[in-house]
Every structure is written in structure tokens, then in C-alpha cells.
Amino acid sequence: MTKILLTASAxxxxxxxxxxxxxxxxxxxxxxxxxxLPYAAIVAEAFGENFEYPTPxxxxxxxxxxxxxxCEGVGENTIDIANSSSRIKQSDIDLCASNGVTEIQEVxxxxxxxxxxxxxxxxxxxxxPADWHAALAAKVVKDGELVDNPNKTWADxxxxxxxxxxxxxxxxxxxxxxxxxxEKVILDGCEENGTMEALMAANGGDEDAAEDACTxxxxxxxxxxxxxxxxxxxARIDANKNGIGVFGLSFYQNNTDKLQVATMNNVVxxxxxxxxxxxxxxxxxxxxxxxxxxxxxxxxxxxxxxxVSDEIAGPDGPLAAYGLVSDPxxxxxxxxxxxxxxxxxxx
Amino acid sequence: MTDxxxxxxxxxxxxxxxxxxxxxxxxxxxxxxxxxxALGLAAVTFGILALFxxxxxxxxxGTSSFWQTYVTLDIYLDPAKLDKSGNRDPxxxxxxxxxxxxxxxxxxxxxxxxxxxxxxxxxxxxxxxxIISKEAPATLRNAVLADPSMIGKTVTFELLANGRIDxxxxxxxxxxxxxxxxxxxxxxLMLADALKEAGAxxxxxxxxxxxxxxxxxxxxxxxxxxxxxxxxxxxxLIVLALSLPIGVAAxxxxxxxxxxxxxxxxxxxxxxxxxxxxxxxxxxxGLAVFxxxxxxxxxxxxxxxxxxxxxxxxxxxxxxRAALKAVPPSIREAALGVGASKMQTIFxxxxxxxxxxxxxxxxxxxxQALGETAPLLLIGMVAFVREFPDAPPxxxxxxxxxxxxxxxxxxxxxxxxxxxxxxxxIIVLLVFLIVMNGIAILLRRRFERRW
Numbered sequence: 001m002t003k004i005l006l007t008a009s010a011x012x013x014x015x016x017x018x019x020x021x022x023x024x025x026x027x028x029x030x031x032x033x034x035x036x037l038p039y040a041a042i043v044a045e046a047f048g049e050n051f052e053y054p055t056p057x058x059x060x061x062x063x064x065x066x067x068x069x070x071c072e073g074v075g076e077n078t079i080d081i082a083n084s085s086s087r088i089k090q091s092d093i094d095l096c097a098s099n100g101v102t103e104i105q106e107v108x109x110x111x112x113x114x115x116x117x118x119x120x121x122x123x124x125x126x127x128x129p130a131d132w133h134a135a136l137a138a139k140v141v142k143d144g145e146l147v148d149n150p151n152k153t154w155a156d157x158x159x160x161x162x163x164x165x166x167x168x169x170x171x172x173x174x175x176x177x178x179x180x181x182x183e184k185v186i187l188d189g190c191e192e193n194g195t196m197e198a199l200m201a202a203n204g205g206d207e208d209a210a211e212d213a214c215t216x217x218x219x220x221x222x223x224x225x226x227x228x229x230x231x232x233x234x235a236r237i238d239a240n241k242n243g244i245g246v247f248g249l250s251f252y253q254n255n256t257d258k259l260q261v262a263t264m265n266n267v268v269x270x271x272x273x274x275x276x277x278x279x280x281x282x283x284x285x286x287x288x289x290x291x292x293x294x295x296x297x298x299x300x301x302x303x304x305x306x307x308v309s310d311e312i313a314g315p316d317g318p319l320a321a322y323g324l325v326s327d328p329x330x331x332x333x334x335x336x337x338x339x340x341x342x343x344x345x346x347x
Numbered sequence: 348m349t350d351x352x353x354x355x356x357x358x359x360x361x362x363x364x365x366x367x368x369x370x371x372x373x374x375x376x377x378x379x380x381x382x383x384x385a386l387g388l389a390a391v392t393f394g395i396l397a398l399f400x401x402x403x404x405x406x407x408x409g410t411s412s413f414w415q416t417y418v419t420l421d422i423y424l425d426p427a428k429l430d431k432s433g434n435r436d437p438x439x440x441x442x443x444x445x446x447x448x449x450x451x452x453x454x455x456x457x458x459x460x461x462x463x464x465x466x467x468x469x470x471x472x473x474x475x476x477x478i479i480s481k482e483a484p485a486t487l488r489n490a491v492l493a494d495p496s497m498i499g500k501t502v503t504f505e506l507l508a509n510g511r512i513d514x515x516x517x518x519x520x521x522x523x524x525x526x527x528x529x530x531x532x533x534x535x536l537m538l539a540d541a542l543k544e545a546g547a548x549x550x551x552x553x554x555x556x557x558x559x560x561x562x563x564x565x566x567x568x569x570x571x572x573x574x575x576x577x578x579x580x581x582x583x584l585i586v587l588a589l590s591l592p593i594g595v596a597a598x599x600x601x602x603x604x605x606x607x608x609x610x611x612x613x614x615x616x617x618x619x620x621x622x623x624x625x626x627x628x629x630x631x632x633g634l635a636v637f638x639x640x641x642x643x644x645x646x647x648x649x650x651x652x653x654x655x656x657x658x659x660x661x662x663x664x665x666x667x668r669a670a671l672k673a674v675p676p677s678i679r680e681a682a683l684g685v686g687a688s689k690m691q692t693i694f695x696x697x698x699x700x701x702x703x704x705x706x707x708x709x710x711x712x713x714x715q716a717l718g719e720t721a722p723l724l725l726i727g728m729v730a731f732v733r734e735f736p737d738a739p740p741x742x743x744x745x746x747x748x749x750x751x752x753x754x755x756x757x758x759x760x761x762x763x764x765x766x767x768x769x770x771x772x773i774i775v776l777l778v779f780l781i782v783m784n785g786i787a788i789l790l791r792r793r794f795e796r797r798w
Contacts, residue, residue, distance in 0.1 A: 027734060027746055029645055031727070038761065041563040041731045048733055049485040050444040055733035057646050057746040060759075061724075077642050120527060229759045254564075254761040257524040311446055318481070322565055 025076045028056035028300050032066020032083030033176060034229060035112060035248060036285050039319050040083050043307045046318065051306070053299030058083075063176050067288065070104075071096035074292045080300055082288045085112065085176035090346055103291035106343035107304065108333060109313055111325035113249035113274040114180055114281045117259040119241045123162040125262035129280070131158045133189030135166045136223045138216045141198045149218045169236050169245040170217075172227035180283045181246060182215045188280070190214035234258065249274065250323025274325040275315075282325065291342055301340075308333050405770050405777075411517040412771025415553035415568065416508040418479055418542060422455040423501045424491060435495040448484035448491075452476050452506070460538070463545040470534035478535050480507035482562065482569035508548065510567040510764035512539045516550050519763065556771060560733040561748065561756070567764035570757070572772055574732050578648050578747030579717060579779075581739060585652025586659055586716050591709050593656075594663030595698075601664075602671045603693055622661035629658045630722030638726060645727035646746035648736065654726060655716040662715065666708020670701035703794035710787040714780050720751040728752055750776045 030040055037060045048055025059066075063084040070082035071092055088106065096104060116127060134140050134157045140149050154161035171177040190196045190211075199210040217223045226233045226245075233245040234255060244262070249269055252259055261269060264280055273279040287307070294301050306312060308330060313319050315326040327333065369377075428447060432439060453476030460466070460475065467475075483506040490504070491497055507513075511531035514520035516539075525533045542548040559571025605611045633654035637643045643650050674697045682692040698705075723729060729752050736745035748756070750772060757769035 025644060029727075029746075031730075034759070037731070038564040042565055044731060045563040045566075045733060046445065049488065052441070057727075057730050057732050057734075059646065059727050059730035061729070072639075075642075077638055077644055079645070230761065231759060248761075251761040253529055255763065256530075257520075257528040258763075311444070318565060 026298055027054045028081065028297055028303055029059075029079040030056055030081045030083060030287075031059040031061055031069050031079045032081075032287070033063040033085040033285070034060040035063075035085040035176060036083035036109070036287065038250065038322065039109065039285070039324055040287070040307075042318055042322060043303075043312055046312065047299075047303050047306050051299060051302060053302065056303060062174065067092045068095065070288055070290060071099055071101055073099040074101055074290070076296070078290075080290055080293045080297055081304075084286045084288060085283065086179060087284075087286065088288060088343075088346070093346065101290055101292065103342040105289040105291060105304070105337065105340065107287050107289060107308060107337060108284050108327055108329075109287060109307065109324070110285060110319065110327045110330075111274055111282045112285050113269050113271075113279060113323075113325060114177060114184075114283070115247050115249050115252050115269045116244055116262040116264065117237075117247050117252050118244045118262065119237055120258055120260050122241050122260070123164055124260055125154070125161060125244065126266060127161075127262050127264055128158075128192065129185045129189030129264070130193035131161065131189070132168075132185045133187075133195065133214070134158070134193055136168055136170075136217045137186065137190065137195065137214065138218045139195070139199070139213060141193070141195050146195075146198050146202060149220075165242050166222050167240060167243045168223045169226050169233045169243050170223055171233075171246055172225040174227060176283075177246065177248070180281065184281045184283075186215050186217070187211060248323065249325075253323045271315075271320060271323065271325050275328065284327075285324070291340055294340060304337050305334070308337055310334075405773050408767055409770025409772075409774045411519075412556055412767045412774075413553050414517070414550050415555065416513040416516050416548065416550045417505050418508050418548050419503060419505050420452070420455045420459055420479070420547070421501050421503050422451055422487065423458070424487075424498045425451060425454075426499045429491065429498050430495075435498065437492070437495060440492055440495055443488070445484035445488050448487045449476075451487065452479050452483055459542070459547060463541070463547070465538065465541040465545070467534050467537050467541070470532070470538060474532060474535060475538055478509050478512045478539055480509050480568045481566045482507050507566075507568045508539070510762060512536070513550075513568050514764055514767075515539060517767070519767065556768075557775070560735065561731060561753065562733075563731070564760050564762055564765075567760070567762045567768060570765070570768050572750065572753060572775060574735055575748040575750045575753035575772070576775075577736060578651070578728070578732075579750045581648035581736065581743055581747060582652040582655055582749060583713055583717060584739065585649065585743065586655045586713060587709070589653070589656040590659045590663050590712065594660050594709075595667055595705060597660075598664050598667035598671060599693060599698070602668050603689070603697070618661050618664050622665060625721070626658055626719055627721040627725070629654050630725035632657070633722060634725045644744050644746070646730050646732065647744050648747050648749075649743040650726045651723055651728050651749060652743070654722045655719060658719065658722065659712040659716045662712035663705075663709050666711070667701070667705045670704025670708065671697060673704060674700045700796065703790050707787045707791050710783050710790075714783040714787075717779060717783070718751055718776065720749075720755055723749055723752055729755060731756070750779070 030044070037058060040058045044056040044058050047053070063086050066082035067084055067088055069079050072078045088104070096102070116125070118125065131154070135151055135154065137149060139146050140151070142150065151157050151166060153163045153165055155163035157166070170181060196210060196214060199213045200207065203209040203213065224236070226236065230247050230251040233247060237243045237245050237259070247259070249271070252261055267273050267279045269279045274282045289304055310330065311317055313324070313326060313330060317326070320326045426433060428451065429443060430440065453472055456476045456479065457472050486504065486506060490502070509531070511520050511525070511528065512535065515536050520528070520531060520536070522533050522536060525531045525536050539548055555569070556571045557576065558573045559569060560574045561571070562569040601611060601614065633650055637650045637653055638645060678696050678700065679692050682696045683689070687695065728747070728749055730746065730748065732746050732748045734746065736742035736747045754769050754772045754776065757765045757772060
């Protein structure tokens with residue numbers, strides 16, 4: 001037995017040592033946003049079915065982590081494409097440049113709606129961003145003065161809303177969705193209901209400080225950060241029927257038998273109302289392509305073109321069916337991808 | 348002491364009273380013992396209840412993933428749609444995407460409904476076709492590419508039913524929930540019932556769950572554990588091939604040859620410490636050393652295997668040393684006494700006697716490594732992988748998933764059908780673990796000797 005063991009271990013060590021000279025990679029490696037992941041998986045699957053090339057490997061792990069991995073350098077043990085639910089940052093571009101990744105394509109694949117949903121058998125809600133700010137902010141204006149948020153029920157916030165205890169499950173700060181929630185709901189609401197003005201006055205006209213104060217949420221257990229994914233938010237609502245959760249449109253669309261969606265400014269979120277811009281809470285989704293790999297990894301150019309083709313990312317394609325709001329400027333993106341136009345400096 | 352008691356006339360009787368009556372202290376002692384027993388029993392009951400609750404919910408959610416609903420359809424492979432030029436050129440067929448195959452399925456469904464006389468109010472042809480999985484066009488395309496002579500014929504295919512239809516026969520979807528669900532309508536469920544009556548729809552054992560690769564969020568019915576099982580098997584191979592010999596060699600040296608000094612003491616302490624290091628730390632190490640420094644590929648079982656080897660080594664070394672220590676010194680002394688060298692003593696006598704203990708430790712270490720997810724997060728194995736890795740050794744460098752990673756992935760998916768899949772994957776993982784631990788117990792029972 002010992003002889004077999006020794007031989008096996010010698011062989012295994014030899015394999016490990018020869019690893020540095022492993023065969024060239026023939027699978028596209030993608031990493032990044034968990035919001036983009038389902039879309040990327042749908043495209044990767046269809047790509048693998050319809051092309052000679054193998055199905056790309058799609059990792060999740062977050063937009064920021066994905067972009068950082070993309071910028072690690074050029075070479076086969078670095079990823080080819082980073083999915084991102086927020087735009088690339090200047091710090092990422094600088095990191096890329098310092099590691100020799102100079103040409104990156106920015107591909108916008110469409111828009112993602114963020115919806116507010118509650119238990120299907122509960123009350124229905126019609127929100128405005130101002131309601132959300134008044135319900136969740138740490139400081140609100142009451143009788144002309146800034147006070148700690150005293151609101152207990154949604155009816156305290158807005159008499160038109162049901163008298164149900166406020167309980168919100170919002171994405172944790174590590175999620176890209178939180179950024180959009182803060183900016184398009186809380187901050188807009190802060191301006192709408194006049195808290196912004198009061199905060200500006202309190203901070204001596206410092207806008208940044210006022211904005212920070214606007215998006216500071218109360219910490220008395222009414223607003224619950226969910227660091228997991230939407231399945232966790234759904235489970236929380238299931239356990240606590242009073243809760244209202246923040247979801248991606250596609251997740252809601254897959255669970256319409258358990259959730260009812262709230263309107264925002266009287267607009268029902270749907271692929272159409274987001275595409276027309278009527279529904280206010282949405283954001284673009286991107287992926288970033290390392291141009292240096294385009295001619296090295298087989299099928300990479302085809303994958304990128306396939307992703308933004310009309311039959312995939314168009315309004316009748318499988319991505320739109322899953323909840324992605326198709327980009328009206330898709331033709332422009334297709335042209336850019338075909339020409340491999342790298343992105344310019346951030347504006 | 349006796350003097351003191353004797354001095355007091357009242358204490359002439361023994362303090363505890365008669366042996367036939369229970370005194371106060373005895374009662375208290377017995378009560379304490381009963382309380383402790385009750386507490387112990389409560390603890391065990393709580394443990395068992397928690398275990399049953401957990402297993403119960405997993406089995407309740409997961410067993411249905413071992414069954415799958417299929418629809419049998421006769422599909423006319425229309426040459427006008429599939430091969431316009433009519434020359435069956437494989438290259439041209441290759442260019443035709445799955446999108447061109449989807450209408451054939453809707454047409455076949457319409458034909459089937461006409462043939463069996465199924466009429467459902469408010470159900471259009473598109474919705475009727477949608478009760479078939481989105482995987483089906485790929486099934487058709489692969490069949491046609493494999494055998495282009497099929498074009499122009501009517502071929503019988505057994506296709507996956509859509510996840511919601513499948514859920515209907517697993518009580519996950521009901522007529523009431525379908526009313527609210529935008530992905531399925533009650534009419535579609537009625538169609539499924541009618542097809543079942545006509546014998547075109549059946550639920551049977553889901554072998555594909557063990558052999559098929561992962562699938563995207565739009566087709567949970569097609570998702571399987573094939574790549575994950577293979578990836579886990581590759582990693583276990585690497586862990587076994589590396590950690591057993593290295594671990595045994597290290598233990599033998601430390602136990603039998605190494606001098607007792609401060610250096611070996613430090614090594615000993617460090618091995619025990621390593622066993623308690625959180626596994627994510629090994630993942631960080633793996634990323635830094637194996638991927639960034641050595642340049643091994645991402646998402647590959649070789650990196651996962653190496654990382655898990657590092658994680659398993661302390662367990663194996665500790666178990667092996669315990670097993671070697673358990674061999675009585677008389678065996679060594681007898682061997683040395685008849686003139687065996689130290690090495691002969693160890694390899695001919697000590698090691699075979701310690702083997703059951705070593706193997707038990709190894710298997711327990713492997714089982715631990717099999718269920719490990721955290722270190723794999725950092726080395727890119729938590730990914731959507733549909734391509735099967737090649738056979739080893741080359742395949743060790745191909746991307747693959749792993750069983751616990753697949754569970755983690757599936758619990759994050761939006762479609763409720765993945766809850767069932769994730770629980771099913773947990774059951775598969777548990778079965779593997781039970782089998783491994785069973786083997787460990789069996790080995791111990793059969794071969795372990797006590798002195």
C-alpha cells in the first residue's frame with residue numbers, strides 16, 4: 001500500500017508542479033455583479049448551445065470585486081469580462097492602467113428596475129420617494145423643526161397609506177442596489193419633502209454634508225439591512241408579513257404569486273414603464289471587456305456581440321423576458337462592440 | 348470529630364436518620380440527580396428534534412427534485428425552417444440558432460392538441476408551447492446536428508416540461524397561485540392535466556439531476572449536478588493523493604524519528620493551531636499563492652484540491668499521530684529485538700497496525716473537505732459552469748463547480764423551483780457524507796485492535 005501511496009503522491013506533486021505551464025484557456029471567464037449574473041448566465045448558456053465554443057464560466061461576487069479582478073492584469077489567469085451593476089470608477093481605471101490593462105470596452109446591456117414589494121395577502125401601497133424618506137431617515141422635519149424620526153406607521157408618514165407598522169428590508173451597503181436606493185429614493189424624497197432645505201440650513205449650506213445626513217437611516221430596527229440576496233428578503237417578508245422589501249424587477253416577476261408590488265409616484269413598475277422612464281427607480285447594467293484578451297480567448301468577440309444582439313438583448317429576447325429593460329440605444333452598442341471601441345475617460 | 352458528636356446527647360442518633368427512611372440530604376441529592384438526568388435528556392431531545400427538523404425540511408423540500416415531468420411530442424422537423432437551401436450542409440445547420448427551433452415546438456404542441464381534441468379557452472398557441480422547457484430547442488438542435496437526416500421527418504421527442512408545470516405536479520404550484528403568477532396561467536395547467544390524461548405527460552425518475560450540468564435561471568427544470576459532482580470528485584482525488592502521503596509521512600517522522608526539542612514542540616503546536624484556522628483563510632492563501640503567484644487557472648479543481656489539501660492536512664496528521672501512538676511500545680521493542688531496523692519496524696509492524704485509525708482520520712478529513720464552501724469562494728469556483736471538465740489529469744485544470752457551491756448558487760436564484768433543486772443537492776451531499784462516514788466507522792469496527 002505504501003508503494004502505491006508514494007507513487008500516487010509523486011504523480012500528484014508532478015501534476016501540481018507542471019501546472020504553471022497548463023494548456024491555454026479556451027473558456028471565457030466572467031466575474032462580477034450578482035445582479036447581472038442571471039442575465040450573463042442566460043446568455044452564456046445560449047452561447048454554449050449555439051456556438052462551437054464552450055460555455056463561458058460566470059462567477060458572481062459583486063460589481064466592485066469583479067472590476068478589481070478585471071484590472072489585475074493581462075494574462076490567462078485573469079478574467080476577461082467584468083459584470084457590473086454600477087459604472088466603473090476612476091480608481092478602477094487607474095488600477096487597470098497601472099497593471100497594463102489599457103483598453104476596456106464599456107458595454108451597457110440594458111436597465112434594471114428596483115421595485116418595492118410586500119406580502120401578496122397584505123395591504124397594497126402607493127409610495128412616493130418622499131414617503132420612503134420620511135419613513136426611514138434618521139432625521140425628519142416635524143412642525144418646521146428637525147427631529148429624530150418619530151413615525152411608527154405608514155399612516156404617520158402619509159395619511160393615504162395604510163396604518164401598518166413601518167418595517168423595510170433594504171439591501172445592505174455592500175450591494176450596488178443600495179446606492180441606487182439611496183440616490184433615487186431616499187435623496188429624491190429628502191428633497192421632495194423639504195428635509196434637504198432644513199438640513200442645508202443646519203449644516204451651514206454644505207451640500208455634501210446635507211446629502212449625507214439625508215441618506216442616514218434610522219437605527220431603531222425599522223429599517224433592516226439585508227446583506228444576503230433577494231431570496232433572503234423574500235424569506236424575511238414571509239416570516240414578517242408587515243415587511244416591505246426592495247427587489248430587482250426580475251426577481252419580483254419570478255415570484256408574483258407571493259409578492260405584490262407597490263407603485264412609485266403612481267407608476268406600476270414594469271419593463272415598459274421603466275423603458276419609458278416613467279418609473280423612477282432604475283439603473284443601467286454594464287459589462288466591461290478586456291480588449292487585450294479579445295484575440296487570445298477563442299469566441300470572446302462572438303460572445304460580446306451575441307450578448308448585445310437583438311435576438312438576445314432586444315425587447316423580445318430572453319433577457320427582456322426575464323426582466324431586463326432593453327436599451328433603446330442597443331444599435332449603437334452593437335456598432336461599438338463590432339469596432340471594439342474602448343471607453344474614453346469618465347465624464 | 349467523633350468526640351464532638353459524642354459530646355452532644357442529641358446527636359447520639361446518626362445525623363442522617365435511619366437508613367430505611369430518606370433523610371433530607373439524600374432526598375436533595377436524589378432530586379439533583381433527577382434534575383441533571385432530565386436536563387441531559389432534554390438536551391438530547393432538543394438535539395434530535397433540531398436534527399429532525401432540519402432533515403425533515405430538507406427532505407420535504409428536496410425529495411421532489413428526484414422526479415421530473417416530461418412531455419412526449421411528435422415534432423415535425425420542417426425543412427423550410429431548418430434547412431432552407433436543402434443541402435443539409437452541417438456548417439449551415441450549425442449557424443442556425445436555437446431560436447429557429449422554438450416555433451417547431453409550438454407547432455407540435457398545437458398539432459398534439461388537435462390530435463387529442465384538447466381545447467382550452469383563453470390559451471393561445473404561444474402560451475401552449477411555453478409549457479415546454481426553454482431547454483427543449485437545444486435538445487432538438489443537438490439531435491438534428493447529430494443526425495441531419497432527421498430533417499423533414501416527424502420525430503418523437505421526450506422534452507422537459509417547464510419548471511412551473513413540473514411544480515404543479517409537485518404541489519409547489521396550484522391553480523390559485525397560477526392565477527397570480529405571471530410565468531404560468533391556470534389554462535396552461537389545465538393543458539398539462541389534459542396532456543397527462545392523454546398520456547403525453549408523465550413524471551418519472553430524474554436521472555438528469557445527477558448527470559446534467561447547471562442551467563440558467565430561466566430553466567430550473569434542466570439544472571443538474573453533473574459538473575458539481577465531477578468537480579467535487581476531482582478535488583477529493585487531489586486531496587486524497589496529496590494529503591494522505593504527506594500527512595502520513597509527516598506524522599511518522601514526528602512520532603517516530605524526530606528528536607524531542609523546542610522545534611518539534613513548536614511544529615506540534617502549529618499543527619494543532621492550523622486545524623482550527625477558519626477555512627476562508629486557506630482560500631485567501633490559495634488565491635495569493637496558487638493563482639496569483641504560481642499562475643494556476645481560476646475556477647479549476649486543481650486549485651480547489653490544493654487549498655482543501657492544506658485544510659485537511661492537520662486533521663490527517665493529528666489522527667495519524669494518535670493512531671501511531673496507540674500502537675503499544677511492546678510491538679516496536681519486539682521488532683527491534685529480533686533485529687529489525689527502525690524503518691522496518693515502522694513499515695512492517697507499526698504502520699499496518701495503525702492503518703485503520705489513519706484511514707478513519709483520512710476519511711473524516713475528506714468528508715470535511717467535501718462539504719467546504721468558503722475557501723472555494725475566493726478561487727473562483729462559486730460560478731456558473733456548464734461545461735464538463737475533461738478527464739484527469741488535463742481536466743483538473745478545467746473550470747468546474749463543487750457540490751456545496753452548487754447548493755449556495757441555487758439558493759440565490761430567483762425562481763422558486765431552485766429551492767427544490769438546492770434541497771435535492773443537499774440530500775445528495777448528505778448521502779455522500781453518510782457513505783464516507785459509514786465507511787470510516789466500518790473500517791474502525793472491523794480492523795481496529797485494542798490492547
